[in-house]
Amino acid sequence: MVKTEEEKEVLVLVEPEDFLKRLFSLTQSFVNAPSASQPDLNQVLPLAGLEGSSTKTYSLAVVGLDAYRRCNQEQGRQQALSPGKQSPSSQPGPELSMTQKEMLEALVVLQLWGNIEVLFLDTWQELGQHVSALTKAIAKRPYKRQLQSQELPFCTAGAWASGVRVERDGTGLRQVWKRQIQQFNRVSPATAAAIAEAYPSPSLLLQAYEECSTEDEKRLLLRDIPVKSDVGGKDRRVGPDLSRRIYLFMVSTDPDLVLDLST
Template sequence: QLSLPSSTEEKEVLVLVEPEDFLKRLLSLTQSFVNAPSASQPDLNQVLPLADVEGSSTKTYSLAIIRLDAYRCNQEHSRQQALSPGKQSSSSQPGPELCMTQEEILEVLVVLQLWGNIEVLFLDTWQEFGQHVSALTKAIAKRPYKRQLESQELPFCTAGAWASRVRMEKDSTGLRQVWKRQIQQFNRVSPATAAAIAEAYPSPSLLLQAYEECSTEDEKRLLLSDIPVKLDVSSKDHRVGPDLSRRIYLFMVSTDPDLILDLST
């Protein structure tokens, strides 16, 4: 008898909100600040379209708004046309939500982030939205596999072969490939980036020697940042960047087992 794998409902919820609806919800939340006590928690139910759904309190929300700036510009243009001679009407006045300044919108976004851990994504095209949904779905699908790997003790150390089938021979053949794969274990590191670092410093010991030759901490942290990364034949060179350079440096030299390398997690 075949047993079906158990399914678990994820906590992440991505909500697509129309620009007009989004601005109205922000305005409603802003107006609630006026009469609320200074130390009270804001009512975020006014912003979340699904806040009244059962189990919503355990969810982590992300709001996606497409072409907000274009919507505001179009509404302002329509209002200016309506105010032109011979076209003035009572409907030419903009809604109060369109009168919100950029500073007011940013203030509400800070409240959403701090009080509700709600991320707001401003996208320019539907293609960007589709790409974000694809990336989010892929990350969630990989999560059980990553959890399984993290539960194993040193999963990259196996007898005779590495976890990704990099063969370790007695003459040390394959060490450079293992070093490259080890670099790839850092978050947001592509194979091309790992290959570029391994090309510049073919082994961990050579990288440590390079750190010792640096005269300042800043120089050590930025040692790898300017290494060029070739993504493909036709693309321009990218760089490793200061964030990854800092994380690798801390990983190589720190003796603190509880040190958080990736500040974005």
């Protein structure tokens, strides 16, 4: 089953001569029009008056405008040197006398009033590359829209912080939890592993806090968790300071709270 849908983006190819004439007509309409009146963009883009065009986003592509202007300016100089050979049809039109400032003002009007973007390209190859990129972006849009509609769009398959990979079945989440504990100052991998062993997820730790009856009991909940030492000898514990810091981190709503009193 193939589902078709009409896109909102419309790319219109305009010849340089036609574009300059339309742009010149637009600038001339500014002369006698009131300052607050809306310009008539149909002079530049006749498609804007069609039914359903209000929901479209138009882009004009003009290929070889600079080359066209240079060619006509050179012809104008040659005709000026030999005025006897000029014919009425060969004389340059008034649109070629537009200044850069006038063109920029007209382009701003198109952008602000009609949301019309004008793309100037030097070669047809550049036009082909632009059409290819635009088509590719439109083709990917349904897939990106589907990703954004998922319940957890930020939870993508791939690497998490510090390079921990999380699979779709949840494998790797415990390692992420251990890495999160290691973000605290002066916390070794062995200490983080001991806490994650006792409470394999943040939700289980929060549940343990809720079961405590006093505030002191909550702050010291992790104090006596044993930490395995790689170097044989002395047994270690998590300790009251780290237990307090993790508790405050998990339950506090104060963004300015300082967890580490030694800093």
